[in-house]
Amino acid sequence: xxxxxxxxxxxxxxxxxxxxxxxxxxxxxxxxxxxxxxxxxxxxxxxxxxxxxxxxxxxxxxxxxxxxxxxxxxxxxxxxxxxxxxxxxxxxxxxxxxxxxxxxxxxxxxxxxxxxxxxxxxxxxxxxxxxxxxxxxxxxxxxxxxxxxxxxxxxxxxxxxxxxxxxxxxxxxxxxxxxxxxxxxxxxxxxxxxxxxxxxxxxxxxxxxxxxxxxxxxxxxxxxxxxxxxxxxxxxxxxxxxxxxxxxxxxxxxxxxxxxxxxxxxxxxxxxxxxxxxxxxxxxxxxxxxxxxxxxxxxxxxxxxxxxxxxxxxxxxxxxxxxxxxxxxxxxxxxxxxxxxxxxxxxxxxxxxxxxxxxxxxxxxxxxxxxxxxxxxxxxxxxxxxxxxxxxxxxxxxxxxxxxxxxxxxxxxxxxxxxxxxxxxxxxxxxxxxxxxxxxxxxxxxxxxxxxxxxxxxxxxxxxxxxxxxxxxxxxxxxxxxxxxxxxxxxxxxxxxxxxx
Amino acid sequence: xxxxxxxxxxxxxxxxxxxxxxxxxxxxxxxxxxxxxxxxxxxxxxxxxxxxxxxxxxxxxxxxxxxxxxxxxxxxxxxxxxxxxxxxxxxxxxxxxxxxxxxxxxxxxxxxxxxxxxxxxxxxxxxxxxxxxxxxxxxxxxxxxxxxxxxxxxx
Numbered sequence: 001x002x003x004x005x006x007x008x009x010x011x012x013x014x015x016x017x018x019x020x021x022x023x024x025x026x027x028x029x030x031x032x033x034x035x036x037x038x039x040x041x042x043x044x045x046x047x048x049x050x051x052x053x054x055x056x057x058x059x060x061x062x063x064x065x066x067x068x069x070x071x072x073x074x075x076x077x078x079x080x081x082x083x084x085x086x087x088x089x090x091x092x093x094x095x096x097x098x099x100x101x102x103x104x105x106x107x108x109x110x111x112x113x114x115x116x117x118x119x120x121x122x123x124x125x126x127x128x129x130x131x132x133x134x135x136x137x138x139x140x141x142x143x144x145x146x147x148x149x150x151x152x153x154x155x156x157x158x159x160x161x162x163x164x165x166x167x168x169x170x171x172x173x174x175x176x177x178x179x180x181x182x183x184x185x186x187x188x189x190x191x192x193x194x195x196x197x198x199x200x201x202x203x204x205x206x207x208x209x210x211x212x213x214x215x216x217x218x219x220x221x222x223x224x225x226x227x228x229x230x231x232x233x234x235x236x237x238x239x240x241x242x243x244x245x246x247x248x249x250x251x252x253x254x255x256x257x258x259x260x261x262x263x264x265x266x267x268x269x270x271x272x273x274x275x276x277x278x279x280x281x282x283x284x285x286x287x288x289x290x291x292x293x294x295x296x297x298x299x300x301x302x303x304x305x306x307x308x309x310x311x312x313x314x315x316x317x318x319x320x321x322x323x324x325x326x327x328x329x330x331x332x333x334x335x336x337x338x339x340x341x342x343x344x345x346x347x348x349x350x351x352x353x354x355x356x357x358x359x360x361x362x363x364x365x366x367x368x369x370x371x372x373x374x375x376x377x378x379x380x381x382x383x384x385x386x387x388x389x390x391x392x393x394x395x396x397x398x399x400x401x402x403x404x405x406x407x408x409x410x411x412x413x414x415x416x417x418x419x420x421x422x423x424x425x426x427x428x429x430x431x432x433x434x435x436x437x438x439x440x441x442x443x444x445x446x447x448x449x450x451x452x453x454x455x456x457x458x459x460x461x462x463x464x465x466x467x468x469x470x471x472x473x474x475x476x477x478x479x480x481x482x483x484x485x486x487x488x489x490x491x492x493x494x495x496x497x498x499x500x501x
Numbered sequence: 502x503x504x505x506x507x508x509x510x511x512x513x514x515x516x517x518x519x520x521x522x523x524x525x526x527x528x529x530x531x532x533x534x535x536x537x538x539x540x541x542x543x544x545x546x547x548x549x550x551x552x553x554x555x556x557x558x559x560x561x562x563x564x565x566x567x568x569x570x571x572x573x574x575x576x577x578x579x580x581x582x583x584x585x586x587x588x589x590x591x592x593x594x595x596x597x598x599x600x601x602x603x604x605x606x607x608x609x610x611x612x613x614x615x616x617x618x619x620x621x622x623x624x625x626x627x628x629x630x631x632x633x634x635x636x637x638x639x640x641x642x643x644x645x646x647x648x649x650x651x652x653x654x655x656x
Contacts, residue, residue, distance in 0.1 A: 051641055167562070171516050171555035174548045178523040181545040185530070188541045192530050193523060216587075223583045224576045390615040395629065397587050398603050402633065405599065406643050414591055425580075426512045429571060430505075430563075448544045456538040 007129055010357030014365055019062050023362065026063045027370045028377070030070020034086045035078050035381045037389075038219035038396045041071035041087060041312075041329040042438065046207040047403040049336050057340045058358040064336060065316070065359065066366045068329050069121070072272070072312050073374040074381065076113045076305060081106060081382055089272035089308045092280040096293060096300025103296050107237045110378065111244035112298050113305045114371050116255060119248070120306035121367040123259040124266065124313025128320070128360055135321040136346035144453035145464045149474035151447040153481065154324050155436070157268040160481040163277060164433040172427065176437040179204050180444025187452055199412050206335050206441040207407045210328070212417040213434050215400040217424020219393055236378055251302050254283060258303045262310025267318055271327040271435045272311040279307030313363065319344060320356060324443060328435040331442040505571040509563025513556045520552025586610055598648030604630040 013019070033044030044067045052060035075087025080097035093113060100109040142150070159169045182193045183203030194200035248255070258279040265275035283303035284293045293300045315326030316333075323345035325331035337344045348356050404417040427434055458464035466472045523545055530542030572580070590606035597605060608626035611617040617625075637643045 050643065167555050167558045171520075171552055171559060174551040174555065175516060175519065177548040178519070178545055178552060181523075181527075181548070185541040188537065190530055190541045192541060193526055193545060195522070195526065220580050220583060224572070224580045388615070391611065391617075391625070393583055394586075394607050394610045397583075397590075398607070398629065398633075401591065401594075401603075402599065402637065402645065405645060406637065409644070409646075411595060411646060414594065418588065418591055422584075423515075426508065426515070430509055430512055432512075451544065452539045455534075460534045460539070 003129055003133055006133070006353065006357045007361060009353075010359075010361030011365075013058060013354055013358035014062065014362040019059060019358075019362065020365075020369075022059055022063045023066045023366050023369050024373065026066025027070035027073075027366065027373050030067035030072075030370075031074035031077070031374055031377060031381055032070075032384075033067070034071035034074020034076075035384060036392065036396060037078070037084060037086060037222040038215060038393070039399070040075070040214055040218065041068050042210045042332050043215045043400070043403070044068075044071050045329055045332045045336075046210045047399065049207060049332070049339070050403075050406045052336065053339065057337070057342055057352070058355050060336065060340060061333065061355065061359050062362045062366070064333050065363065066369070068312065068333070069363075069366050069370040070374070071329075072121075072309055073114065073117060073370050076117065076308075077110070077374065077378055077381060078385060080109045080113060080301075081378075082385055084385075089276050089312070090304070091273070092276040092304035093301060093308075095280065095304075096295070096297050099294065100296030100298075100301065105240075105296070107235075107240040108244045108298075109296070109301060110236070110375070111241040112248070112301045114374060115245040115248045116251075116258070116302040116306040117309040118367055118371050119255055120259050120262050120308065120310035121313045121363075123306075124263055124310045124317075125360065125363045125367070127263055127314055128317045128363070132317055132321045132356070132360070133349050135317070136349040139322050139346035140350075142346070144450045144457065145467060146471050146474065148447060148450040148454055149465060149471050149478065150322055150324060151443065151450065153474050153478040154269050154318070155440070155447075156478040156482040157270065158433070158436045158439075160483070160485045161268070161274075162270055162433055162436070163274040164431055166486060168430070168432040169436055172432050172434065173436040173440050176440025177444045177447075179209065179437075180441045181448065186445055187449060197412070199410065202408065204416060204441070205407050205413065206332065206438060208404045208413045208417050209420050209441055210332055210438055211400045211404045212420025213424035213427070213437065214328070215396070215403075216417065216421025217428055217434075219396055219400075220421065220425040221428050223389070223393060236375060241375065248302075251299060254287065254299045254302045255306055258283065258306035259310045262307035262312075263314045265307070266311035266314030266326045269315070269318070269324065269326045269435075269439060270311070271315065272308045273435070275311035276304035276308040279303045309367075313367075316359075316363075320348060320359075321346060323446065325439060328438045331435075331439045335442050502570060502574050503572040503577065504567065505569050506563060506567030508571040509567040510560060513560035513563055517553055517556030517560065520549045520554075520556055522549070524549030524553060582614060586614070594646060594648065596649050598651040599645040600630040600634055601648060601650055603633060 030044055033039040045064050075090035076093050078084045078086040079090040079093040080101050083094050083098040085091040085094055097109050097113060155173055159166050162169050183201050185192050191201055261279045262275045280303045283299055284290050287299050289297055289299055315330040319325040319330045319334050325334045334344050342352060401414055404413045407413060454464050465475050527542035527546035531540035532542045532546045533540055590602055593602040604626040607629055608622050611622035637645050
């Protein structure tokens with residue numbers, strides 16, 4: 001009940017004219033970056049980050065999270081209408097969404113996608129409303145050792161169940177940690193890993209990495225695959241929208257299952273992409289209508305879309321309650337929180353009540369705004385996709401350069417971004433996951449601090465990680481996540497799955 | 502034509518070299534335990550080792566299992582057609598400033614790669630520079646680099 005009161009208070013913060021304007025603007029920008037290949041939710045949020053420095057934290061987070069919702073929806077539009085996923089997390093939507101649209105039912109395909117997406121997001125937000133403050137309450141008692149154990153658990157789940165080849169995930173993750181260590185060491189003040197370049201003392205900003213890895217990398221992949229937009233009609237028939245949405249409850253089993261998978265993958269940082277693939281895969285295995293999958297089966301749209309949005313939303317739960325982002329975009333937002341001077345984690349729920357509940361309330365509203373706006377603007381954004389890619393690509397490139405530069409007015413950042421771009425291209429080609437790298441850059445320092453503080457407390461004994469029941473459980477769970485999947489695979493003698501992140 | 506094996510091996514060598522560099526240069530900061538706690542090189546040293554070990558595994562795995570073609574000749578041409586002008590663009594920024602370089606880059610790609618008419622290419626290029634200037638310098642008060650050329654005009 002206490003949560004409900006706090007939520008109502010949150011609504012009084014979220015439902016003000018300036019915030020609703022920010023929401024609408026954010027959602028529209030989000031749809032735009034979601035629709036454009038090469039620009040996605042992580043870039044969109046990073047691009048606007050420098051513009052939020054002068055804002056109130058509540059307004060800033062409402063803007064950034066709205067971009068996130070918009071981008072999640074926008075990615076599905078191009079998946080369905082053009083067979084081009086605008087976002088990595090909407091790749092699975094193309095499997096059934098595009099065939100359905102091609103067979104003359106684009107409105108039904110879009111409405112199914114948005115309807116189930118809204119349901120997934122709703123489940124995610126309700127979960128946050130109910131659980132976030134409780135988890136934060138538990139986490140208040142955490143010491144550095146418990147924190148390190150939680151970080152360890154999060155990173156293990158990436159390696160163990162993230163869906164990419166485990167050793168590639170591990171390399172990606174460890175590179176992120178190494179990058180986070182560059183520059184001034186927060187504990188001792190000594191300078192690390194600058195390779196003799198003075199400017200590196202300030203470290204490598206995660207925005208620069210995101211711009212390169214996701215922006216330039218994706219752009220290179222997009223030109224290489226020579227995306228040809230073969231559009232189907234993008235006219236929206238509103239009657240069909242309502243009919244389709246009214247028919248969705250018939251698929252309640254698929255909806256609930258996919259939402260559960262999505263929430264699980266969002267909270268343990270698997271991220272929306274892994275969630276949508278996993279949900280589609282499971283639906284294809286267990287659905288009674290599995291024979292129709294790939295030919296425009298509604299369940300084949302419901303499964304990835306619900307999971308995608310449930311994961312995207314619930315990725316904010318660990319970010320708010322524990323300071324561990326559940327997806328690459330959540331990681332960027334958390335970086336923003338730290339820049340605005342907030343300390344992500346359980347203390348937020350005590351010291352920044354307005355911020356937390358304003359954000360949660362805005363998530364309910366933002367998703368409703370997103371559904372309405374995305375339906376209303378489908379024809380406009382579909383027209384944008386007809387612009388030739390050779391004009392779009394240099395423009396997107398310029399946007400990334402400006403974005404990387406404006407983070408800290410540094411030309412070195414632009415050069416670094418190019419390097420990250422090439423790395424992003426190679427990693428995407430070879431199915432190395434990118435999200436762990438970004439996550440590790442953002443929370444690497446915190447994880448290291450937690451480790452070193454625990455070591456100080458225990459005078460250098462690793463025993464502190466088995467000091468009490470809670471921390472032991474967390475550490476053992478981490479090891480289990482890390483070791484069980486490869487052992488199972490060895491038993492079954494199957495090569496690791498190669499999925500795209 | 503680039504085989505998947507070659508690409509896997511190159512990437513693993515790149516990441517491995519990075520890991521080794523990180524591990525070696527962390528030694529300067531000291532690794533292990535001192536009176537002040539865990540020394541500041543320890544954590545990066547360990548991550549460097551993990552990167553190195555993982556890269557070695559990926560190297561072997563990529564060498565043994567990597568089959569087929571990763572990048573076809575035509576793919577490679579298209580990717581370089583985007584990347585090379587982009588690199589040139591970034592190299593031009595210190596000289597021409599961000600606005601000048603952006604306009605030049607856009608004009609160049611539109612005119613010479615996509616065969617857009619001179620007038621149209623010029624309009625798109627200049628318009629983009631003006632919009633960038635209006636949004637960043639004016640609206641958000643974020644100063645983007647003006648380059649040597651800009652410095653000459655200012656003085």
